[in-house]
Amino acid sequence: MELADKAVGFLLSAISLSIFTYYTLWIIILPFVESDHFIHRYFLPQEYAILIPVFAGAALLSFLSMFVGWWSIK
Amino acid sequence: MKHVLKIMALLVAISAFWIGLLETSVVPRSYAWLLPIYLIVSLGCYGLLMVGIGLMLFPTCPQEAVLLQKDIAEAKEFLKNKGVDVGSD
Numbered sequence: 001m002e003l004a005d006k007a008v009g010f011l012l013s014a015i016s017l018s019i020f021t022y023y024t025l026w027i028i029i030l031p032f033v034e035s036d037h038f039i040h041r042y043f044l045p046q047e048y049a050i051l052i053p054v055f056a057g058a059a060l061l062s063f064l065s066m067f068v069g070w071w072s073i074k
Numbered sequence: 075m076k077h078v079l080k081i082m083a084l085l086v087a088i089s090a091f092w093i094g095l096l097e098t099s100v101v102p103r104s105y106a107w108l109l110p111i112y113l114i115v116s117l118g119c120y121g122l123l124m125v126g127i128g129l130m131l132f133p134t135c136p137q138e139a140v141l142l143q144k145d146i147a148e149a150k151e152f153l154k155n156k157g158v159d160v161g162s163d
Contacts, residue, residue, distance in 0.1 A: 002134045009129025016122035023115050027108050050108070053115050 023049070 026049050033039060096106045150160045 002132075005132060006130050009126045009132075012126030012129065013123050014126075016119045016126060020116060020119040020123075023112070023119075027112050028105070031102075031104065050111055053111055057114075 026043050026046070030040070030043060030046070092106070092110060095101060095109070096103070153160050
């Protein structure tokens, strides 16, 4: 059972580290790179760098409030 | 009440710092605009990382688990002999 826990913990940390590096590269480093470098092909346009976190945050908040509402009606 | 005031004071200080950063152009403007969202995303990432690391490093103490099971069996025996209903296994 500890192996499953360790695997889940490792997966979580790997996901969080990759999200952090991708987002840091996207927002901070990419504007310094000239526009015909090949790395730009791996990153979406910069407007999505704002839309995706805002959308995810709004989805999380609505999910939480729906859950609280469902639980209080029960 | 005082804790809410402390949190609000912290938020006001952070937004004042951000607006000052925007106005005085110490960093390029596009960076200053994106800074709050970047900080929020990195904070969420940091929380997730701490949860993952805690899960990985959690100690399970297998010897204590065995001793606990023995204690439970012993207590159930004792209570059953005294006539208490100890429920299903």
